[in-house]
Amino acid sequence: MCLAIPVLIKSIEDSEAEVEIGGIARRISLELTPEARVGDYAIVHTGYAINILDQEEARETLRLFEEIAAAAKEES
Amino acid sequence: MEDRILLAHGSGGRLAHELVETTFVKALANPLLAKLDDAATFDLGGKLAFTTDSYVVSPLFFPGGDIGKLAVCGTVNDLAMTGAKPLYLSLSFIIEEGLSRRDLARVVDSIRRVAGEAGVEIVTGDTKVVNRGSADGLFINTAGIGIIAEGVSISGSNARPGDRVILSGTIGDHGIAVLSQREGLSFATRLESDCAPLGKLVAGMLAVSRNIHCLRDPTRGGLATTLNELAAQSKVGIRIEEDRVPVREEVLAAGEMLGLDPLYIANEGKLVAIVPPEDAGGILEAVRANKYGKEAAIIGEVTAEHPGRVVMKTSLGTSRIVDMLVGDPLPRIC
Amino acid sequence: MRFITEFRRPELARGLLSQIQSQSRTKARFMEFCGGHTVTIFRYGIRQALPRTLEMVSGPGCPVCVTASADLDKAIALSRVPGVIITTFGDMLRVPGSRSSLEKAKAEGADVRMVYSTIDALRIASDNPDRSVVFLGIGFETTAPTVAASVLRARERGIKNYYVLSLHKLCPPAIRAILDSGEVRLDGLICPGHVSTVIGAHPWESVAHDYHIPGVISGFEPLDILQAVSMLVAQVERGEARVEIAYRRGVRPEGNPEALRVMERVFETGPARWRGLGEIAESGLKIRGDYQEFDAERAFNIVPEPAREPEGCLCGEILRGVKMPLDCSLFGTTCTPEHPVGPCMVSSEGSCAAYYLYGGSLGG
Numbered sequence: 001m002c003l004a005i006p007v008l009i010k011s012i013e014d015s016e017a018e019v020e021i022g023g024i025a026r027r028i029s030l031e032l033t034p035e036a037r038v039g040d041y042a043i044v045h046t047g048y049a050i051n052i053l054d055q056e057e058a059r060e061t062l063r064l065f066e067e068i069a070a071a072a073k074e075e076s
Numbered sequence: 077m078e079d080r081i082l083l084a085h086g087s088g089g090r091l092a093h094e095l096v097e098t099t100f101v102k103a104l105a106n107p108l109l110a111k112l113d114d115a116a117t118f119d120l121g122g123k124l125a126f127t128t129d130s131y132v133v134s135p136l137f138f139p140g141g142d143i144g145k146l147a148v149c150g151t152v153n154d155l156a157m158t159g160a161k162p163l164y165l166s167l168s169f170i171i172e173e174g175l176s177r178r179d180l181a182r183v184v185d186s187i188r189r190v191a192g193e194a195g196v197e198i199v200t201g202d203t204k205v206v207n208r209g210s211a212d213g214l215f216i217n218t219a220g221i222g223i224i225a226e227g228v229s230i231s232g233s234n235a236r237p238g239d240r241v242i243l244s245g246t247i248g249d250h251g252i253a254v255l256s257q258r259e260g261l262s263f264a265t266r267l268e269s270d271c272a273p274l275g276k277l278v279a280g281m282l283a284v285s286r287n288i289h290c291l292r293d294p295t296r297g298g299l300a301t302t303l304n305e306l307a308a309q310s311k312v313g314i315r316i317e318e319d320r321v322p323v324r325e326e327v328l329a330a331g332e333m334l335g336l337d338p339l340y341i342a343n344e345g346k347l348v349a350i351v352p353p354e355d356a357g358g359i360l361e362a363v364r365a366n367k368y369g370k371e372a373a374i375i376g377e378v379t380a381e382h383p384g385r386v387v388m389k390t391s392l393g394t395s396r397i398v399d400m401l402v403g404d405p406l407p408r409i410c
Numbered sequence: 411m412r413f414i415t416e417f418r419r420p421e422l423a424r425g426l427l428s429q430i431q432s433q434s435r436t437k438a439r440f441m442e443f444c445g446g447h448t449v450t451i452f453r454y455g456i457r458q459a460l461p462r463t464l465e466m467v468s469g470p471g472c473p474v475c476v477t478a479s480a481d482l483d484k485a486i487a488l489s490r491v492p493g494v495i496i497t498t499f500g501d502m503l504r505v506p507g508s509r510s511s512l513e514k515a516k517a518e519g520a521d522v523r524m525v526y527s528t529i530d531a532l533r534i535a536s537d538n539p540d541r542s543v544v545f546l547g548i549g550f551e552t553t554a555p556t557v558a559a560s561v562l563r564a565r566e567r568g569i570k571n572y573y574v575l576s577l578h579k580l581c582p583p584a585i586r587a588i589l590d591s592g593e594v595r596l597d598g599l600i601c602p603g604h605v606s607t608v609i610g611a612h613p614w615e616s617v618a619h620d621y622h623i624p625g626v627i628s629g630f631e632p633l634d635i636l637q638a639v640s641m642l643v644a645q646v647e648r649g650e651a652r653v654e655i656a657y658r659r660g661v662r663p664e665g666n667p668e669a670l671r672v673m674e675r676v677f678e679t680g681p682a683r684w685r686g687l688g689e690i691a692e693s694g695l696k697i698r699g700d701y702q703e704f705d706a707e708r709a710f711n712i713v714p715e716p717a718r719e720p721e722g723c724l725c726g727e728i729l730r731g732v733k734m735p736l737d738c739s740l741f742g743t744t745c746t747p748e749h750p751v752g753p754c755m756v757s758s759e760g761s762c763a764a765y766y767l768y769g770g771s772l773g774g
Contacts, residue, residue: 002446002552002604003335003409006413022329022411024256025264029529031559032669041413043607043660044333046409046499046549047527048556051607051666058413058659062422065633069425075432261526329411334526337453392632393420394455399766406500407526409549410445410472 004045006053009038019044081175086205099177100167100201103184104191108164108199116164116199120223125160127151128219134212136179139253140268141344143216144186149273149344150295151220152194156278157291157347159230160222162194167201167218172211183214194273196220222275227286234289235310239378240356242349244277244363245270245371247299248327251341256330261407263333267326270368272345277366281349284362290350297401298340302348303386304400310350314386316376316398334407339398350378413659417631426636431461434643439465439595441731443585444602445472446630452764454632460639467594468761470584470686470729471602473548473577474501475753475761478683481577482507483714484707485546488575489520491710495538496522497531498546505753508718512546528560535564535572544706547576552604554578554695555669558676561697561704575706576695579682581605582613583693587684589621594731598642599625600635603657608673610665614653622651629657676701685753686726725752728761735765742766 007019007028015030019042026047030036033049042049084091101109108116131147148165155162167187171180191198249270256265274293281288290310294302299321307314323338331338345368351359356374363369376388386398442448448468451457457466470476486507489496496512503513503524516522521541525531528545535543547557557574564572581602589596601614606627614625624645628638638656645652655661673695682694697705706712723745724738735741735754745751747763754762 002444002550002602003333004552004604004607005332005411008412021333023265023324023326024267024329024333026333029527029556029559031563032555032666032672034668043604045552045604046556047529048559050552050555050604050669051660051662053413054659054662055413058416061637061658062416065419065422065425065637068429069422072425072428072432075428261524261530325411332411332414390454391418391420392423392454394423394459396453396455396458406503406524408501409499409526409553410474410501 002045004043004050006041007044009036009040009042012036012038017042017049079177081171081173081177081180081205083173083205083207086171086203092203096203099181099184103188104198106197106199108197109201118164120163120221123224125155125158125222125224126219127154128217129154130215130217132212132215133254135257136183136213138257138269141271142183142186143214144183145190145271146344147216147218148187148190148194148196149271151218152196152273152275153293153347155220155222156275157230157293158222158224159228159278159282159288159291160224161279162196162220162222162275164199165191165196165218165220167198168216169201169203170211170215171203171205172213173205173208175213180214190273194275225282228282230288230291232290232292232306232309235306235312235350235378236289236352237312237378237380238353239289239350240353240374241303241314241316241376241378242351242356242360242363243299243321243373243375244347244349244369246322246324246327247294247343247346248323248331248338248341250344252327252330255334255407261334263330265326265330267324270343270345272368274345274347274368277363277369278347280362280366281359284358285351285355287355288349288351288359291347293347294343296342298338298342299348300339300386300398301400303398306348306350307386308384311383313379313382313384314376315379315389316386317389318391320373320375322371322373335409336407340401414631417629417633419633422633423636426633426640427459430636430640430643433640433647434461434463436646437463438597438643438646439467440598440600440639440642441467441469441594441596442600443469443471443581444600444605445475446603447600447628447635448472448761448764450630450632450635456632456635464639464643467596467731469588469731470684471581473550473579474505475725475729476579476584476684476686477505477548477577477753478685478717479508480683480714480717483717484712485575486510486512486515487712487714488544488706488710489515489522493541494521495534495541495543496520496546497525497534497543498522499548500524502546502548504750506720506750508715528557532560532564532569532572535569536567539571542571542573544573544575547574547578550579550581550602550605551608551673554677555608555673558672561676561701562672564704565701573704573706573709574697576677576697578677578695579684580679580693580695582617583690584684584687585617587687587690588730589617589623591730596623597646599623600638600642601625601627601653603627603629603634603660606655606657606661606665608666608669611653611655611661611663618651618653624651625653627653627655627657627661629660686729720751723752725754728754735762738762
């Protein structure tokens with residue numbers, strides 16, 4: 001449940017944003033994420049941002065995966 | 077001249093004749109049609125292919141096409157999938173009372189253009205007008221006749237283990253383009269329907285080799301359904317690789333947003349070809365040489381294992397079964 | 411697509427799978443509660459890639475699947491009220507009620523429209539002031555705040571013809587009900603990702619504590635699932651029962667306070683009927699008295715036909731993880747995605763549909 005995807009916020013007007021992902025664009029609501037800024041990635045579910053994606057955490061997670069992959073390779 | 081279609085336009089009287097002459101015959105001009113006999117008559121030698129389809133798409137106009145273009149391409153392509161050269165089409169309109177003449181003219185113009193490109197003639201037709209609410213603006217039926225050259229025998233049951241599976245281009249474009257216009261779902265995209273006539277593309281393939289085993293266009297139900305049909309008909313297994321299947325980024329993105337898998341989304345200008353391995357390279361080149369096949373790729377092969385099933389190596393490197401679609405893929409929130 | 415494609419990289423999947431393989435010694439059964447997780451697991455063949463020590467079981471985290479026939483009957487009855495436009499997410503169109511479905515009602519003349527968002531439903535309401543627009547509110551804590559926001563917006567704009575039929579449900583009570591029933595022995599939970607985006611980690615912490623079972627909050631990409639499985643395996647091997655957030659880019663421990671605030675302003679909790687689980691206290695959301703003019707239950711006198719659940723349908727047991735789709739005699743025969751008998755087959759993330767579409771186990 002809860003299909004929600006990260007989209008790039010291109011512009012904000014009141015509590016709505018123009019967002020983009022993979023070349024498609026839509027208007028969404030920022031009512032649930034008043035802290036959103038242009039340039040953020042919003043996690044959008046049924047036309048509303050439910051969170052702002054933490055880009056640093058994303059990078060950290062990928063770094064962790066890369067370490068795990070490197071360690072696994074060494075072992076084999 | 078009224079600017080909306082009335083019930084009287086379908087009744088066979090003066091108004092109806094005037095509609096046929098000014099809107100249809102004039103635009104689709106050819107000697108057979110101009111005769112306006114009850115039936116078109118012509119000489120044809122050889123093995124014939126004959127098909128029909130009805131088109132009820134809504135909205136009537138969508139990015140990259142309209143119901144008219146679809147009505148020609150759909151039938152032309154069905155003929156082409158048997159290896160036939162498409163020749164003649166019939167064209168029947170069921171028009172909802174109140175449709176604007178301008179919209180009708182637009183549709184007819186679209187038909188004219190794509191029939192011209194495909195090299196087919198509309199030689200006979202019919203017009204009916206029904207009460208408001210009985211048709212979604214416009215329904216079209218086309219039937220088509222084509223001629224199959226000697227030595228060409230293409231069938232869904234011809235696939236053999238070792239054959240290669242060629243896909244002529246990106247999947248999901250049509251379905252997503254139409255969906256993007258739908259009330260309640262709309263999003264902005266440059267994506268257009270891939271609706272296109274493939275008769276000449278197939279002719280180019282046959283010029284390289286008559287040894288094409290299967291041809292099919294993955295329309296409703298998408299690539300997954302088509303591959304399953306072929307696997308079942310030929311009683312073989314098919315293995316494909318997700319990374320080899322061309323998909324536009326916008327289609328992927330729309331799929332992510334709406335919860336749709338591109339493998340199951342309709343296409344209107346693509347084909348799947350199953351060909352012997354030794355001919356695959358040459359046939360692929362022939363497809364790529366055509367403007368509608370620029371992104372063609374070999375996406376997999378036919379195997380003797382798991383007959384009737386389609387298996388895909390995912391982009392993750394794991395394997396899963398790709399089944400047929402049953403029902404319509406609906407956008408979901410979960 | 412940024413923050414999506416990176417989380418599907420095959421070489422990173424291999425690394426995580428390696429890690430799982432080398433750690434996993436103890437036989438363990440994990441439940442992924444969320445339907446979205448089920449879809450990822452099936453779509454990427456993850457089950458087949460995991461070591462034999464691990465078993466994955468799907469839980470009832472599919473709001474479509476757990477909607478009771480009686481509730482769907484209410485929606486269908488509403489669709490037949492003159493002047494009503496039903497707006498709904500696509501998921502609900504084909505779910506069978508006792509005798510019909512919204513799709514069938516639509517074919518019989520009801521005005522049922524699919525929308526992507528409540529924002530679209532509000533637009534339909536303001537474009538059709540002489541009609542009553544009822545939004546079918548399904549979904550868990552991810553969706554409820556968005557529906558609550560639409561109610562607030564309707565009030566702010568003075569939209570008087572917008573209503574919500576709230577069938578929203580809460581996840582933690584359902585998980586507790588499954589664990590309470592003791593029917594399935596579970597060694598770990600893959601906790602819903604986007605529900606947790608809203609509610610945070612705390613509700614899961616009390617589940618982990620009370621039932622002594624580890625829980626990892628996971629994202630929806632294949633690497634996210636693999637990471638969650640790896641973290642669960644690590645806890646199982648160490649005998650731990652904590653809650654960890656794997657989906658750190660999407661979930662804050664405190665959740666989304668604004669979303670929670672909006673949700674709590676419009677909704678209050680109450681009992682709810684779950685298909686397969688029966689009635690669970692404090693597991694449903696109803697519109698508060700302050701916003702009663704938007705409550706479809708109060709605004710319309712809904713008289714559905716008497717409810718009945720389809721015979722032979724094992725959706726209940728399948729939802730609880732006690733049976734598998736293949737155990738159901740209707741699976742693939744009377745009950746297919748084209749002619750679904752029960753909701754598990756309708757929803758593309760219901761166990762039965764996922765099983766049907768993506769197949770059972772494969773050699774790999």
